[in-house]
Amino acid sequence: MARLSRLVIPQQLHHIIQRGNHPQGIFQDTEDYVIFLQWLRDAAKAFQVAIHTYILMPDHLHLLVTPSDETGIAKMMQWVGRHYVPYFNRKYQRSGSLWQGRYRATVLEAESYFLKCSLSIESNPVRTKVVADAQEYPWSSYQHHIGLKIDPLVTDHALYWQLGNTPFQREAAYKDMMQKPLAVADIAAMMDAALKGWLIGSDAFKAEMVRLTERRVAPMKRGRPRKVLEEAV
Numbered sequence: 001m002a003r004l005s006r007l008v009i010p011q012q013l014h015h016i017i018q019r020g021n022h023p024q025g026i027f028q029d030t031e032d033y034v035i036f037l038q039w040l041r042d043a044a045k046a047f048q049v050a051i052h053t054y055i056l057m058p059d060h061l062h063l064l065v066t067p068s069d070e071t072g073i074a075k076m077m078q079w080v081g082r083h084y085v086p087y088f089n090r091k092y093q094r095s096g097s098l099w100q101g102r103y104r105a106t107v108l109e110a111e112s113y114f115l116k117c118s119l120s121i122e123s124n125p126v127r128t129k130v131v132a133d134a135q136e137y138p139w140s141s142y143q144h145h146i147g148l149k150i151d152p153l154v155t156d157h158a159l160y161w162q163l164g165n166t167p168f169q170r171e172a173a174y175k176d177m178m179q180k181p182l183a184v185a186d187i188a189a190m191m192d193a194a195l196k197g198w199l200i201g202s203d204a205f206k207a208e209m210v211r212l213t214e215r216r217v218a219p220m221k222r223g224r225p226r227k228v229l230e231e232a233v
Helices: 030-046 072-092 110-122 167-178 184-196 203-213 226-232
Strands: 013-019 049-057 060-067 104-108
Touching: 013 072, 013 110, 013 184, 030 049, 030 072, 049 072, 049 110, 060 072, 060 110, 104 110, 104 184, 110 167, 110 184
Parallel strands: none
Antiparallel strands: 013 060, 013 104, 049 060
């Protein structure tokens, strides 16, 4: 199924995936991770994109963000790329693109998918057996969400704040949620939506986004149109 042009809706939750094409990865030492996060923070502030969750893996990255306008995400990703790729190429004496094509992104219904997607992103190094516990991985927002550090890159989502009335309650609730296994079907659905660019959410949410954007936000259902089938019975 063909992928739509990127769907960006201001003030809605978006999941972004960027993969590298370098065989040795896109982050090779601590300096790489640190400088990328610094540039990402600068770009997010400049282009008014709130970053709620992130993870930098050796060969790819995930972001969960809310943009304030239709262009902020693209400008942020382009700005970071224009700074980080030349830095990486100079440092490792290489040339050419660092990314595996363009970044992928889609819109999620926050009420249904924020916590699921956030936990899925931050549990990536556990699922891939890089670490035994998500809090051991330094290049994600998980330590922020469970109160081990204050991460200036992170803007807490309203649904995170609803986990408790105090920071301790929110952090404890989030940590408890991480201990429970995520449904494989949910992880697969969120990944599929991001890679194909289709919105993920309830039928009511999809209908509202169609009204706002005046474009299709989900794949057409396969098979003959329902009216034709009914008339044929």
